[in-house]
Amino acid sequence: MKLLKFWNRMGIFVLTIIVVLACWMILGNRFVSIFNINNVLVQVCPTIIAGIGMVYVITAGEIDMSIGSIYTITTIVIGIGLTRLNVGIAGSILLAVAVGIICGLVNGMLVTGLRLPSFIATLASMLAFKGVSYIISGGKDILYLSNEKFQKMSSMRFLNFSLPIWVMLLLTLSGIFIYKRTSFGIYVRSVGSNKEVTAITGINVNLITIIGFVMTGIFAVFGGVITASQTLIGTSTAGATYSLDCVCATVLGGTSMTGGKGNIPGMICAAVLLGFLKNALNMLNLPFYYQYIVTGVILVFALVMNNLQLLLSQKYMGNSLN
Amino acid sequence: MDEILELENISKRFYGIRALDAVSMKVKRGTVHAVVGENGAGKSTLMKILGGLYKKDSGLIKIKGREIKINSVLDAERHGISVIYQEFNLVPYLTVAENIFLSRLPKKGVVIDTVKLFEQTRRLMENLGINIDPGRLVQELAVSEMQMVEIAKAISYNSEIIIMDEPTAALNDKEVENLFRLIRQLKEEEKTVIYISHRMKEIFSITDEITVLRDGKKAADFDTNQITEEKLIGSMIGRDIKDYYNGGGHIRNAEKQGEVFLRVNSLTKKGVYEDISFTVHKGEILGLGGLMGCRREEVVRTLFGLFLPDSGEIELKGKKLQLSNPMNAISNGIMYVTDDRKGEGIFAGMSVKDNLSAAILDKLSGKVKGIIDRHREENIVRYYTDYMDIKYSSVYQTIVNLSGGNQQKVLLARALATGCEVLILLEPTRGIDVGAKAEIYRLLRELAKKGMAIILVTSETNELITLCDKVIVIFQGRISGELVPDKGSQAELTEENLMFCSTGNKKIFYSEVSA
Numbered sequence: 005m006k007l008l009k010f011w012n013r014m015g016i017f018v019l020t021i022i023v024v025l026a027c028w029m030i031l032g033n034r035f036v037s038i039f040n041i042n043n044v045l046v047q048v049c050p051t052i053i054a055g056i057g058m059v060y061v062i063t064a065g066e067i068d069m070s071i072g073s074i075y076t077i078t079t080i081v082i083g084i085g086l087t088r089l090n091v092g093i094a095g096s097i098l099l100a101v102a103v104g105i106i107c108g109l110v111n112g113m114l115v116t117g118l119r120l121p122s123f124i125a126t127l128a129s130m131l132a133f134k135g136v137s138y139i140i141s142g143g144k145d146i147l148y149l150s151n152e153k154f155q156k157m158s159s160m161r162f163l164n165f166s167l168p169i170w171v172m173l174l175l176t177l178s179g180i181f182i183y184k185r186t187s188f189g190i191y192v193r194s195v196g197s198n199k200e201v202t203a204i205t206g207i208n209v210n211l212i213t214i215i216g217f218v219m220t221g222i223f224a225v226f227g228g229v230i231t232a233s234q235t236l237i238g239t240s241t242a243g244a245t246y247s248l249d250c251v252c253a254t255v256l257g258g259t260s261m262t263g264g265k266g267n268i269p270g271m272i273c274a275a276v277l278l279g280f281l282k283n284a285l286n287m288l289n290l291p292f293y294y295q296y297i298v299t300g301v302i303l304v305f306a307l308v309m310n311n312l313q314l315l316l317s318q319k320y321m322g323n324s325l326n
Numbered sequence: 327m328d329e330i331l332e333l334e335n336i337s338k339r340f341y342g343i344r345a346l347d348a349v350s351m352k353v354k355r356g357t358v359h360a361v362v363g364e365n366g367a368g369k370s371t372l373m374k375i376l377g378g379l380y381k382k383d384s385g386l387i388k389i390k391g392r393e394i395k396i397n398s399v400l401d402a403e404r405h406g407i408s409v410i411y412q413e414f415n416l417v418p419y420l421t422v423a424e425n426i427f428l429s430r431l432p433k434k435g436v437v438i439d440t441v442k443l444f445e446q447t448r449r450l451m452e453n454l455g456i457n458i459d460p461g462r463l464v465q466e467l468a469v470s471e472m473q474m475v476e477i478a479k480a481i482s483y484n485s486e487i488i489i490m491d492e493p494t495a496a497l498n499d500k501e502v503e504n505l506f507r508l509i510r511q512l513k514e515e516e517k518t519v520i521y522i523s524h525r526m527k528e529i530f531s532i533t534d535e536i537t538v539l540r541d542g543k544k545a546a547d548f549d550t551n552q553i554t555e556e557k558l559i560g561s562m563i564g565r566d567i568k569d570y571y572n573g574g575g576h577i578r579n580a581e582k583q584g585e586v587f588l589r590v591n592s593l594t595k596k597g598v599y600e601d602i603s604f605t606v607h608k609g610e611i612l613g614l615g616g617l618m619g620c621r622r623e624e625v626v627r628t629l630f631g632l633f634l635p636d637s638g639e640i641e642l643k644g645k646k647l648q649l650s651n652p653m654n655a656i657s658n659g660i661m662y663v664t665d666d667r668k669g670e671g672i673f674a675g676m677s678v679k680d681n682l683s684a685a686i687l688d689k690l691s692g693k694v695k696g697i698i699d700r701h702r703e704e705n706i707v708r709y710y711t712d713y714m715d716i717k718y719s720s721v722y723q724t725i726v727n728l729s730g731g732n733q734q735k736v737l738l739a740r741a742l743a744t745g746c747e748v749l750i751l752l753e754p755t756r757g758i759d760v761g762a763k764a765e766i767y768r769l770l771r772e773l774a775k776k777g778m779a780i781i782l783v784t785s786e787t788n789e790l791i792t793l794c795d796k797v798i799v800i801f802q803g804r805i806s807g808e809l810v811p812d813k814g815s816q817a818e819l820t821e822e823n824l825m826f827c828s829t830g831n832k833k834i835f836y837s838e839v840s841a
Binding site: 185187190196200202205207264265 | 416
């Protein structure tokens, strides 16, 4: 039982270490070279950054399926800011953040004002935002390869790791800090845990929910900025699987889908694990579709392990249901 | 003594239905004031108005003679009113300390001051004599501990008026005593407590004054020490009810005992219960007594296949049963009515009809197997709702809109509709009003007379004494007594003997005494 409890808390970390070690054994030193590790981490940066927001909304008892589209819009808005409006890098990012805030507000209003289930509401806004991205891009990809400064930023390195990784680290730490140490963090948890109680305590549940969606929008924008700085292209086809990747990492990382219990470090670990797996399969020259199968299997495995405690304890206690 | 709270002509309607009709009452400072009445009498509505959850349609609320407006929970808090609601209002994934101070988390800048938060909580708990670690997650607490946290939370607001809506529903005797000590302490501090309860004993032992509500109107005001229990109940239901508890003496069915129906033989589940043996006769009401956590729930859950034992036998009419799930039990004629009406009883969003017929759908097929014969279904539903006098507007009415008593009757009807011969009932009268209680008592007697074997698990000592033909008491997973209502017998079913057995202070067995 103690082992299972430990697994519940730390399982994803153990799993990550095991998988990384196994890959190392199979692939040798080229897998654990600084170059490769940096590469993998940079690749998972957008997922992790948007994943922080996802942990917040899921902890608040909601879900945001629209972050893929917000991410898409971001790459395009950055492109427009750099090439058409010429507002510079900082201006473009600010513009994108503003768009992210508006998207989050829309989601939050749909869920709290119109009382739509967040899954449906954000599925609808996902489609709408995607449509908006086509409108503002005119249906064409926006290239900003010429902006060298932007490209340089993403490849800048400190202590052997690229700038996006440091940005991700900073955002992660602030995400954890807000979650653990501020009253907003506690309110998010209590809203997800029990909405009525939180309301009775005199806390504005709708406000907390809206802020949660806005945060998710902002984090999705940051994820999009990182990608934009790497690909230097704004395209409406980006971010197709982005929302699902984030949900996958969040759940695998131990955040409860029923709300109230979030786990940011776990989410990061899960995203890193999936990143390394993808990388290892690439190195083994396996076609990309194996990644999907492996990811699915890992997801099931991790969730079964999490449920094992419940299953066993019920059997131990003599309960015949469930 | 001055009046701290005055209500004048408070009225409230819900969708055209009158919940409160010009209710006035006065509460004196430093007293414990009971508000009683049947379910649906308007007590909870009135308290929710005071707590800021509902808005009154008309009327005045005065505190210390000054009129105030309560439009939100925060308003109520500001005016020194805090409410402990019937349902727990705690967030399971947060700690005890975070729960208590959720709306007033101490901060250093933007960061929560955890040290101060825990310190505050510890001081509060110490003052109240509650021994719960502030850092524990509420999720891990026992129900009674959660109740204590609720109380601590209400008191932490430093309110002048504390409203408690059935605070003892989940507490055992010792915890009730602890709560009463707390209430007395509050009284000494000149705080005022409004106390809502169905339990006569508590009302008479702790309150100073009583306001009775009936059908949304005030029926009467009493001084607690100037009224009898009988009169109070009469005032609550608006008529004299003589046979609230059977009226004249208990007649034991022992002489006309039928065949042994159910025999349980040394049932054991390691670490839960051990060596549980008893028999239930046809037409007998067997009571299971014991304190909360004595494992009697696990024993009866075993009889319904909800809980699996390690060893032991269950025999029904001489036939050995293997009960590995509820389906098994039901097909053998055993039915179970839960004490957790909301959690495992009703299908909240479904109609009275669907709730009632849920356990017999497979028998309701018409010509084509699997397609429900609605005509037959409705007939059966009507039959039971008439038989039990269940009050509803239509069989399609959603069950949550019924009163607790009527919901309970629907659950009973669901069980009876299966044609069961053994009926297991857990706390069948919990949280329902006196009128419905009396009807359920009458019904149980009638069923027993017709030959039903009934196993009754209840924490109301009165019910064990007045309803049961035999009571098995369980203490820490073992049988500690077998009591019967034989006058003069050493194993007489009395409150005293029940208390001795359920606290493990004595073991009394009827069979040994008679042998």
